[in-house]
Amino acid sequence: MSKKIHVTTTINGEPIEFLCEARHSLLEVLRDSLGLTGSKEGCNNGNCGACTVMLNGVPVDSCLVLGVEVEGATIETVEGIAQNGELHPIQQCFLEGAALQCGICTPGFLVAAKALLEKNPHPSEEEIRFNLAGNLCRCTGYDKIVRSVQAAASQLQETTS
Amino acid sequence: MATIFIPAQLKELSSGIGHVDVAADNVGEAIRQLDARFPGMKQRLCAGDELKPGLQVAIDGKMSSRGVLAKLDVAREVHFLPVIGGG
Amino acid sequence: MKAATSDEYKILGTRPIRHDGADKVTGKAKYGADVQFANLAHGKILRSPHAHARIKSIDTSAAEKVPGVFAVITANDFPDPQDKIADLGEGPVTLSHLGSNVMARGKVLYKGHAVAAVAATSTHVAEQALNLIQVDYEILEPVLWVLDAMAEDAPLLHENVFTDSMGEASEKPSNIEKHLHFEKGDIEQGFAEADIVIEREFKTASVHQGYIEPHVATADWNEDGQLRIWTSTQGSFTVRHQTAELVGIPLSRVTVYPCEIGGGFGGKIAVYLQPVAALLSRKSGRPVKLVMQRDEVFEGTGPTPGSFVRVKLGAKNDGTLTAGKAWIAFDAGAFPGGPIGPGCMCVFSCYDLPHATVDGYNVCNNKPKTQAYRAPGSTHVAYATENVLDEIAGELDLDPLDLRLKNAVKEGSRRVDGPVYPEIGCVEVLEAVKNSEHWNAPLEGPYRGRGLALGFWFNCGLKSSATANVNTDGTVTLIEGSTDIGGSRTSLAMQLAETLGLTAEEIHPQVADTDSVGYTDVTGGSRVTFATGLAVCKAGEDIQKQMRQQAAVLWDCDANEIEISGSTFSRNGNSISFQELAAKQLQLGEPIVGRATVAPDCSTNGFGAHIADVEVDPETGKTTVLRYTAIQDAGKAIHPSYVEGQMQGGAVQGIGWALNEEYFFGDAGDMKNASFLDYRMPTCLDVPMIETIIVEVPNPDHPFGVRGVGETPIVPPPAAITIAIHNATGVYMRELPASPPRLWKALQEA
Structure with a gap:
């Protein structure tokens, strides 16, 4: 030992x-x-x-x-990611957008997506897909994940502007 | 009276006959009648008094889990099929 | 129960947030690997480096002496199940085969086959001990390709497996464990009536379900003889049954606690780790956790069969199909069993063929024992039939959609395997394709093409149970036994809410362990929203019956005089709400607990069509999916987001199957790409948005019309993609995957 x-x-x-x-x-x-x-x-x-x-x-x-x-x-x-008993917009958008099925990949996607939005608040669909390509999901086909990241980007933009 | 469809692989026992009408209360009784007419049928369909593992019976298109006990009172068609699982 | 039209529903068709959602986005949800216990030992499994070998001896003495090692076991620690066959919910399993797959007995039959296991203070110590176990193998010749394994002189896997031809066994042992044959009409007459006949051969590689969570099990064999198991499974009751049989104790001594499950797709029904963890726990006197590494998942757990399929179709000049003939061979892998039955039953399931024959062979070979994978068997055969059909459309200069519509099955069509379809949505799905924006949008440019394919899966009924406790605050706790892989807690809660006139949030669904809920079959066969949903609806009616009786006490009348509308109980101008009545339940009578169990004898018959637009790079052979639409009959979409999610997820798994995924085997039968880097599943950069169109042709066997949804979406993609590749390049890809090297070669040869 x-x-x-x-x-x-x-x-x-x-x-x-x-x-x-x-x-x-x-x-x-x-x-x-x-x-x-x-x-x-x-x-x-x-x-x-x-x-x-x-x-x-x-x-x-x-x-x-x-x-x-x-x-x-x-x-x-x-x-x-959640602060003071409140979900972060990326978490809320994943729930509203049904971006998880089994949920095992979700923690990794949330961390990676939050990192992307902090670096690039207005990513294109292509940039989202490129930045999340290191995270595998076998359930969703990625559609609802990408859309939920887009929704979170819009929401974060509204709260900061 | 229900029409029993003889599985293609068992037509060698029925001289090529594809289906027969049977008056039976349940599938087990129908198999006994089939076997009386076409000896050897029951041995191919059943292990002891139960349907062979891997076989199921479909009655009017519905898969039944009751095997030989499945009722035929209002049945029109009976098929013997492989069991289907799922993913 | 009455069927209602969509606009009568308050809850169904809405998109509430899933009940387990907050846990799953904060990392709190407990998956199988997350369970922790005091004194927990960690196990590892020694796996065969050879694809086919006889085990001459195993010496575990050195491993047992490693400090920190608690227990070492081999197959000798398991009781011999002899010839027993058990029905494990989705069909019969020969227990000696199941047991020998869990721990090799006498022979190893694939690289990665488990031969021994160790429990120790940590996985690192367990690994050290594994390295000291001496196994003396006599290496045998492996056989991998399904047609090679069928040859007379092929290496034989089992001396005691004979070819079963519907109850008749072959004289000599054989790798071919099953031959099925179906026929309808007069095949020779059918082909004689045809103006065009096309026959083609297709091959598909072994592909894996690819769930992101590896298999995991923790077992605690208690001092009182009770065995508790925490695991990731599609079916806690089948794990209980399988484990009890394999370790040789009564069912009632095993409790299975289903953890959150990180994907299954059919691959988490058979046990692998649970009986091993159980025996390690008994031997070590501690709880033992076993977690697979990714290479163990690829090499040791179920891929779907590799296959060879020959399909011949005949048609008249107007496109009317006259005859079909199919010859199908599937890998069984190391042990008998697999989806050859449904493969045979699905090959022509979308089309009304007057004359047909189908032959199917299930063949043992030196690959991991194949397991179910989403619509098991249907994808392989649809790939073949749809491609031949597309070629007929091309030869006859007919629109491929019109050709399918002309021959599509409908209510009353007789299937090749015999039964007649009830009300189904095949034609409606094709009509939706015809009316879709995608199908009518132009696709221009070089090396671009569009493909259309149709797919079918039966969907199961099986058994489910549900209990629903009415709380005095007017909410309902729903207890059910279907492990939730994709939001089923919520789709079930919504059906109970609709039945009772409540909101989805007023229902608190829980997935219970095997001691806390009635028998429930696996989450598989696209059955949960349908069959457990049926149980939930009936449990709701049971609640209403009891509450009506309590209202009758309140108003001193006969229960039959009370009417229920939504959540309101009323009689002669008096009315009381569900919530008010729930609050009075302890005053008015017994606590209100609804219960129901169901065993629906039906398949719910799901049809789907997919449209794929692709672009092929002629320099590299790489195919890019430009646009993709999945259309499917869901009967009634309870939670449309989850229905879409099933369609999108299945489509992308099918795209992976079509374009990249395959097991590469070396000459020694060893898998060369047992990692996510080399077994190339789609990433989000590989696929576009997956558009969806939900068609709703109600299922007459469910009060809300629900059909199973989960499996059908994997059936059309390989066909749709390869047809699109043909339309882009003129090349038909009759071997999957249509990977860049394979497509590049085909383009060079064209």
Whole structure:
């Protein structure tokens, strides 16, 4: 059994310390050590995007990041998207637009879509599809996901203008 | 009186006859009558007194889970078909 | 129950937010892998590196000595099920085959076949232990391609499998486990009457259901002998039954807690992990969790069959079909069973053929045991029939839509397998195509083409149960047993709300475990909204009956004198609302609990047509889908967004099947692309918006007219896409997938 390493980080705005083995992925740490099971494991090799989290403001597949790499980093997971008991517009639009069926890919899509809208508040359909191409969904055929991101973009635009 | 459609693979037992009319209360009785007329039918359709696993009976187009116990009182047509699952 | 026209409905046809929605967008929803227990052990499975081999010996002693290892098991830890056959809800299963698929007994029959399992303090420790298990294999020659496996001299998978021809077994053991034959009319006369006859052969590759959530199970074999299982499944009752049989304990000692499920599409009905986790738990004295990795999902769980299909059609010059002949061979994979029956029954299910024969063969080969995948068997055969039909339209210079309309089945048409259709919506679907903007829009430009294809799936009835508790605040808690893969909690709650005159939000649906709800078959066969919906409607009527009796107590009259309209109970000018009556229930009598169980003996017969516009890049062979429309008869769309979602999702799975998805096997029978990077499912960049047109021809067997919806949408896409490719390039793609290298080669050879 390998020795554990102490890591200090910020997750969803709170300072968090944890111990992990050198071989543990950030996804394992989030899910198994910290109980943040909203990030999902679909492939464990960076192909499906279900484990997408924000790492220092950039969306990453948390299965491809080691726990020890996040020393001093800021992380946002799906659990941190709703604030003060209210859903974020991207979450609300996913519900109103029926953008989920089984829901296993949804956390990853929400994190990736929120990241896109923060970087590019007015994405074209093509830009949405390009930016979400690292997230696989097998249920919806993507139509309602893309439309819900479009709806969230409009809604965020109204609230900021 | 219901018309029993003889599965194509069992027509070798019925000299090519494709369907017969039978007066029976249920599918099991209909099979017994079929077997009396075309010996060997029951052995091909049933395991013991039940329909063979993988077979189902369709009565007037409706798949029945009752097998040999399915009632034929108002039935017009009976077919023996493979079971259908789903995804 | 009376059928109502659409505008009479208050709830049906609206789009409320799903009841489990907030949990699923915040990460709170508990999926199978999210369950945690104190003292939880983590399991891993050792899998065969060979596609076909005899297991001479397994030595687990070194693995057992690894610190942190709690238990190691092999097939020897399972009881021998002998020759027992069990009906597991969707058809019979030979338990020795099911058990040997869960853990190989004597032989491994595909690469990835489970041979041993370990439970340890962590998956990492379990993996270390797996590496120390010594398995001595005698490697045998594998056989992969279905026609090769049918050859007389093919390597034989099972000494005890014989060809069943409707109750008659072959003399010698064979990989061909089943031969089916159907006939209608006089095939020779039919072809003699034809002015044109076309016969073509088609091949399809093995494709996987591709759910994003891997298989997972946690089992806790308690000290009192009770076994509890938390798992991702399409059917908690069938998991209970299968697991009880395979570990050799009575059904009642197993409780299955269905977690949220991350997709299934037919692939999460058979057990893989649940019995293994159970025995590891018994041996280790701890709860044990098993989670598959993605390569294990591809290599160890059910793809749909690869297939070879030959279809011959004859037609008169005016397009009237005179005869059809089909010869179908499907992979069974490692063990008998599979969708050859429905494949045979679907090959001509859209067209009224006076004369036809169909032969079907189900063939064991060294691939994972095939499992159901959305309209199992129908996609393979529709691909063949629709392409031949399109070629006939071309040869006769007829409009492909008119040709289909001319021959489409309708109420009273006799199917090739015998039965006569009741009221169906095939013609209405084609009429909707004819009237659609897409079908009438011009498509111009080089290497562009449009394809149209029709598809059918039966949809099942099976069994469902529901209980509904009326709360004193006027809401209703609905308890049902259909695991919710796509919003079914809400489509069921809406049917109860409509029945009771409430809002969807006033119903609180819960998916219960196997001890908390009556027997319910799988979420599959497009049956939940129809059959569990039927149970829910009847439970609602049961509530109304009880509330009418309570109103009769209130007004001191006979219950039959009380009328119900929406949520209002009234008599002689007196009236009381559902909510008011619910609040008085404990004063007026017994608590109000509605219940119903159903076993509808019917298929709900779903027809759909898809229109695909594609552009082919002649330099690379890559096909781009420019525009796509799915049209389908839903009977009655309860929640239109979820009906559209099924149509869109099925269409895109079918587009993947058509253009990219396939298992690549090496010469040793080893899958070469067992990852999402190399098994190329569509991403959102690969597809356009999927337009939908919902047709509503009510199903006479449901009070609201509901038909199953989920499966039909995967049937037309491979045909629609390949027909569109033909219209773009002049090349017919008779092998799936029509991937860039394959299409590029075909263009070079044309």
